[in-house]
Amino acid sequence: MLTLSIPISIDEAIERLKRVPLPTTTETIPLSDANHRVLAKTINAPFAYPHFRRSGVDGFAIKSSDDHDFPKKFKVLGEIQAGATFDRPLGPNECARIMTGAFVPDDASKVIMLEKTRTVADHPDEVNMLRTEKKSNITEVGSEFHTGDPLIVANSELNPGGLALLTAFGIDKVEVYRKPKVAIITTGTELMHQGDPLQKGKIYNANGIQIKNLVLENGGNVTETLQLIDDADLLRTTLDKAIAENDIVITDGAVSVGDFDFVGDAARNADNMLFNKLKMRPGSVTTAFIDHNTLILALSGNPGACFVGFYLYVEPVLRRFTHQLSKVKQINATLAGPFTKTNGFDRILRGTYVEKGLHFDVYPNGSAQSGVLGNLQTTTCLIKIPHSNTPIELNAKVTAWLLPYK
Numbered sequence: 001m002l003t004l005s006i007p008i009s010i011d012e013a014i015e016r017l018k019r020v021p022l023p024t025t026t027e028t029i030p031l032s033d034a035n036h037r038v039l040a041k042t043i044n045a046p047f048a049y050p051h052f053r054r055s056g057v058d059g060f061a062i063k064s065s066d067d068h069d070f071p072k073k074f075k076v077l078g079e080i081q082a083g084a085t086f087d088r089p090l091g092p093n094e095c096a097r098i099m100t101g102a103f104v105p106d107d108a109s110k111v112i113m114l115e116k117t118r119t120v121a122d123h124p125d126e127v128n129m130l131r132t133e134k135k136s137n138i139t140e141v142g143s144e145f146h147t148g149d150p151l152i153v154a155n156s157e158l159n160p161g162g163l164a165l166l167t168a169f170g171i172d173k174v175e176v177y178r179k180p181k182v183a184i185i186t187t188g189t190e191l192m193h194q195g196d197p198l199q200k201g202k203i204y205n206a207n208g209i210q211i212k213n214l215v216l217e218n219g220g221n222v223t224e225t226l227q228l229i230d231d232a233d234l235l236r237t238t239l240d241k242a243i244a245e246n247d248i249v250i251t252d253g254a255v256s257v258g259d260f261d262f263v264g265d266a267a268r269n270a271d272n273m274l275f276n277k278l279k280m281r282p283g284s285v286t287t288a289f290i291d292h293n294t295l296i297l298a299l300s301g302n303p304g305a306c307f308v309g310f311y312l313y314v315e316p317v318l319r320r321f322t323h324q325l326s327k328v329k330q331i332n333a334t335l336a337g338p339f340t341k342t343n344g345f346d347r348i349l350r351g352t353y354v355e356k357g358l359h360f361d362v363y364p365n366g367s368a369q370s371g372v373l374g375n376l377q378t379t380t381c382l383i384k385i386p387h388s389n390t391p392i393e394l395n396a397k398v399t400a401w402l403l404p405y406k
């Protein structure tokens with residue numbers, strides 16, 4: 001077990017979380033709910049595509065034995081709409097009017113585009129074809145997929161294009177990696193509920209809604225969002241229940257060394273403490289531990305630290321659970337705006353970025369303080385300022401993380 005309260009680096013904390021085994025379980029869900037879910041098994045074509053010879057244009061279907069000596073007049077046997085079939089044999093100089101996407105008669109070898117034809121006055125069942133076509137304008141059976149060809153391989157994240165592809169084959173259910181069940185527990189006797197009248201010394205629970213939506217948009221299944229007063233027994237029983245019923249529990253607050261920081265106590269008594277002090281600001285109190293095979297990620301109560309802690313430590317775990325790659329992209333960047341404070345620990349600034357070709361300029365976005373939340377809406381990246389006794393120089397090279405929206 002790790003010796004308590006020895007601070008570890010950001011990279012080491014990320015590594016320790018990467019080594020936490022996560023269950024690989026799958027579920028079968030309706031395709032209509034599967035956008036962004038990751039396929040657990042390769043899906044193969046259940047039939048050839050297209051499964052009938054399909055016209056690519058509006059025009060007239062003709063036989064190969066008639067495909068010469070244009071211009072010439074044809075008799076129109078009938079009309080084939082998209083969705084219909086046609087089983088009348090085409091005789092010499094006979095054709096069928098056909099629409100884009102429609103079934104091509106078995107004995108037709110080419111579709112002459114409408115633009116290359118002319119109506120015959122007073123003879124609606126006749127057409128003059130001016131010239132032939134170089135191409136057949138017919139999409140042959142199986143020209144895109146043969147039966148059994150892979151459509152989408154295992155471990156692909158489905159997107160709207162992929163949903164279209166599977167739907168074209170009538171596939172309406174898919175086996176995907178299961179979403180983690182995540183309980184969120186915010187703590188603090190100072191927390192009020194939305195709609196409560198403002199009271200001295202109390203605050204609204206900003207982090208509850210923040211964490212809930214971060215979990216939802218990063219692929220978690222939020223089973224409950226609880227708000228607890230600071231009470232050791234209440235926290236313990238609530239945490240035990242959440243641990244028993246979920247894959248991941250995220251707590252917020254009560255993780256420092258104060259008299260009411262009961263999450264810190266739970267971490268110290270857990271089966272496996274991964275870390276409970278980080279060499280970073282904000283979020284130095286961010287803690288992770290495993291109890292009864294459930295991972296508990298304890299974020300700081302300070303909203304800025306909660307935001308930073310989520311993206312660095314929680315997002316990659318949620319993504320790994322569902323077999324997605326993290327959407328928080330680590331990059332090298334240039335610090336294009338000044339930051340003059342010195343730091344004993346690495347500091348993570350909330351920032352914005354400008355992409356310049358292959359390069360990124362990053363700018364601090366207001367205050368880096370832990371309790372500040374005015375910049376959460378406008379932050380699009382996190383910037384790492386290494387610990388140092390002297391302020392970092394303008395235009396220094398820094399590590400940054402691009403957040404998945406801008």
Ligand SMILES: Nc1nc2c(c(=O)[nH]1)N[C@H]1C(S)=C(S)[C@@H](COP(=O)(O)OP(=O)(O)OC[C@H]3O[C@@H](n4cnc5c(N)ncnc54)[C@H](O)[C@@H]3O)O[C@H]1N2
Nearest residue numbers: 186188205206207208253254255256285300301302305370
């Ligand atoms: N003696 C020490 N005190 C503190 C230390 C320390 O090392 N020694 N660390 C400081 C640092 S750094 C931080 S960060 C905070 C972390 O505290 P906790 O994560 O235990 O969180 P709380 O004490 O519960 O709350 C901190 C702050 O955030 C507000 N808060 C809490 N929950 C919410 C919420 N859901 N929505 C909005 N705001 C919330 C809370 O009212 C406090 O103001 O500890 C320092 N202290």
Ligand code: MOO
Nearest residue numbers: 282283284305370
């Ligand atoms: O954990 Mo505190 O957020 O470092 O300021």
